[in-house]
Amino acid sequence: MASKRKSEVKVVIIGAGIAGLSAAQHLQQNGFQKITILEASDRIGGRIHTMAFGKTESDLVDLGAQWIHGEGKENSVYRLAKKYGMLKPLIRLEWGTGVCCNEEGKEIRQELVDDAIDKGFEIETELEKVYRRNRHLSEDELTIQDFYNKRFDQIVATDFPEVDREDAKSVFNYFLNLMRFDNGDDLRHLCSRNVGQYRSIGEKEDVCLPYGFQSVINALLRLMTKVKIILECAVDKIIWIDSKNRTNDVKMICADGTEFIADHVIVTCSLGYLQKYHENLFEPALPENKSQALYEIGYGTVNKIFLYYDEPFWTKGQGTIRFAWTDKNRDINSADEWYKAIHAFDEPHNNAHVLVGSVVGEEGKYIENLDKDEVSRICTQQIRMFLNDDSIPAPRDVLVTKWCSDKWSCGSYSYMKQESSESRRNDLSQPLYNDDNKPVVLFAGEAYHKTRYSTTDGARSSGIDQAQMLVNFYTNQCRRSF
Numbered sequence: 001m002a003s004k005r006k007s008e009v010k011v012v013i014i015g016a017g018i019a020g021l022s023a024a025q026h027l028q029q030n031g032f033q034k035i036t037i038l039e040a041s042d043r044i045g046g047r048i049h050t051m052a053f054g055k056t057e058s059d060l061v062d063l064g065a066q067w068i069h070g071e072g073k074e075n076s077v078y079r080l081a082k083k084y085g086m087l088k089p090l091i092r093l094e095w096g097t098g099v100c101c102n103e104e105g106k107e108i109r110q111e112l113v114d115d116a117i118d119k120g121f122e123i124e125t126e127l128e129k130v131y132r133r134n135r136h137l138s139e140d141e142l143t144i145q146d147f148y149n150k151r152f153d154q155i156v157a158t159d160f161p162e163v164d165r166e167d168a169k170s171v172f173n174y175f176l177n178l179m180r181f182d183n184g185d186d187l188r189h190l191c192s193r194n195v196g197q198y199r200s201i202g203e204k205e206d207v208c209l210p211y212g213f214q215s216v217i218n219a220l221l222r223l224m225t226k227v228k229i230i231l232e233c234a235v236d237k238i239i240w241i242d243s244k245n246r247t248n249d250v251k252m253i254c255a256d257g258t259e260f261i262a263d264h265v266i267v268t269c270s271l272g273y274l275q276k277y278h279e280n281l282f283e284p285a286l287p288e289n290k291s292q293a294l295y296e297i298g299y300g301t302v303n304k305i306f307l308y309y310d311e312p313f314w315t316k317g318q319g320t321i322r323f324a325w326t327d328k329n330r331d332i333n334s335a336d337e338w339y340k341a342i343h344a345f346d347e348p349h350n351n352a353h354v355l356v357g358s359v360v361g362e363e364g365k366y367i368e369n370l371d372k373d374e375v376s377r378i379c380t381q382q383i384r385m386f387l388n389d390d391s392i393p394a395p396r397d398v399l400v401t402k403w404c405s406d407k408w409s410c411g412s413y414s415y416m417k418q419e420s421s422e423s424r425r426n427d428l429s430q431p432l433y434n435d436d437n438k439p440v441v442l443f444a445g446e447a448y449h450k451t452r453y454s455t456t457d458g459a460r461s462s463g464i465d466q467a468q469m470l471v472n473f474y475t476n477q478c479r480r481s482f
C-alpha cells in the first residue's frame with residue numbers, strides 16, 4: 001500500500017458533537033489537514049445545546065449536558081474547560097440545599113434527608129463494587145431497582161427509628177428517581193452487575209459551566225483552524241467497501257445526493273441513531289458482532305422541563321424542591337403519571353428565573369407530545385401540593401426537551417443493561433477494516449467509551465482515541481516504508 005503523508009489524508013467525520021469535534025481537533029494537532037465534518041442538523045454541539053430562555057440573552061439553559069462529571073485532571077472536558085478559563089467562577093454541585101417534601105405537603109427534616117441520601121450513595125458505592133469483585137447476586141438483586149429496594153428495606157428497618165421510617169422511605173423514593181436521571185432509564189432495565197464498569201472521577205464532584213456547556217464547544221471551534229464543517233448535511237450512506245470499483249476509499253452519500261470520498265470516516269452518530277438506521281447506513285452491512293452489540297447496550301431518554309418565572313417565588317440558592325413520594329403513591333402506573341418521575345426542580349446556575357426538572361424513560365418520551373400548558377398546569381399543581389402552598393404562581397413559559405424524537409439523537413445516553421458487557425462495548429468501538437487492512441470506518445461518541453460512557457468526557461476521550469488510532473496508523477505506515 002502506498003504510504004500517504006498525514007497532510008494528504010482525507011478524513012470525514014460524521015457529526016459535530018463533542019466526539020466529532022474532539023477527533024477533528026486531535027487530528028489537526030497531529031498534522032492532518034484535510035478534515036471535513038458533516039453535520040446533519042443546523043447547529044454544532046449535538047447533545048450539548050445551550051440556549052437563551054428568558055428575558056435576556058444571558059439567561060441560559062442547557063437542554064442536554066449541564067455538568068462536568070468528575071472534577072479532576074483525568075476528565076478530558078474538565079481539563080479543556082480549565083485550560084481555557086471556562087470554569088470561572090467554579091460552581092460545584094451542592095447537595096442539601098432547598099427542601100424535601102412529600103405529596104402531603106410535609107417537609108422532611110434536613111438531618112433525616114441527608115442521612116437517607118448518604119445511605120443511598122453508600123448503596124451506589126456497594127453496587128460499583130459488585131462489578132469489580134465479580135460478586136454473586138441473588139435473583140432479587142439483578143436490576144438496580146431491585147438492588148436498591150432490597151437494601152432500602154434492610155436499612156429502613158435497622159438504621160431508622162420507627163418514628164422516622166415513613167419519611168426515610170419517602171426520601172429513598174426521591175433517591176430512586178434521582179438515580180433514574182443519573183443512569184438514563186427506568187432502573188428496572190439497568191443491570192446491577194454492570195454498574196461498576198462506569199468509572200467515576202475524583203470524589204464524584206460535579207462542576208458546571210457558568211456560561212453553559214456550549215462554551216466548551218466554542219473553545220473547541222476556536223482551536224480548529226483547518227477543519228471544514230458543513231451543516232445540514234445528513235449522511236445517508238457509507239460505502240466502506242466498494243466491490244464494484246475496487247477503490248481503497250470510503251464514500252459518503254448525503255441526503256441531498258452530494259458525495260464525499262475520504263481515506264477514513266469517523267462515525268459519531270449516537271447509539272440510538274445507529275440502532276435505528278444502521279441497516280441502511282452501511283454498505284456492506286455491519287459485521288454481526290457489531291450490529292448485535294448495538295442492541296445489547298442500552299440507550300435511554302432523559303428529558304428536561306424548564307419553568308420560567310418573571311418573579312422567582314424562591315429565595316436564591318434555596319429553590320430546590322425534592323419530591324419524596326410516600327410509598328402508597330410512588331408507583332407510576334402508566335406514562336401519563338410522568339410527574340411522579342420528576343425527582344426535583346432545581347435552580348440552574350446560569351438562569352435566576354428558571355427551575356429545571358427531568359423525566360426519564362417511557363415517561364420522558366411521553367412528555368415530548370404534551371402541550372406546554374398541560375406541562376405547566378401539572379408541574380404547578382405538583383409544586384403547590386408538595387410545598388403545601390396554593391399561592392405558588394404558574395410559570396410564564398415552559399420549555400420541554402425532545403431528545404427522543406430528535407432524529408439525530410434518538411434519545412439521551414447509553415447505559416449497561418442485562419445483556420450488556422464490557423466486550424460488547426469493545427465490539428462497538430472497533431473500526432471496520434477494508435480488504436487492505438485499512439481502518440476505513442471508525443466509531444466515536446459517548447456510547448463507544450468503555451468506562452466513561454454516557455458523559456461528555458467519554459465522548460471527547462473516544463473521539464481523541466479514534467483520531468489517535470489514525471495518527472498511529474500513518475506513523476507506523478511511514479516507518480514501514482523506510
Ligand SMILES: Cc1cc2nc3c(=O)[nH]c(=O)nc-3n(C[C@H](O)[C@H](O)[C@H](O)COP(=O)(O)OP(=O)(O)OC[C@H]3O[C@@H](n4cnc5c(N)ncnc54)[C@H](O)[C@@H]3O)c2cc1C
Pocket residue numbers: 014015016017018019020038039040041044045046047048063064065066067068069233234235236268269270273302303304403408409411412413444445446447454455456457459
Ligand atoms: C438531557 C441530557 C442531559 C445530559 N447531561 C449530561 C451532563 O450533565 N454531563 C455529561 O457529561 N453528559 C451529559 N449528557 C450526555 C452528553 O450530552 C453526551 O454524552 C455527549 O454530548 C455526546 O456527544 P457525542 O459527540 O458522542 O454525540 P452527539 O452530541 O449526539 O453528536 C453526534 C452528532 O452527529 C450528528 N448526526 C447524527 N446522525 C447524522 C448523520 N446521519 N449525518 C450527519 N450528522 C449526523 C448529530 O446531529 C450530532 O450533532 C446529557 C445528555 C442529555 C440528552
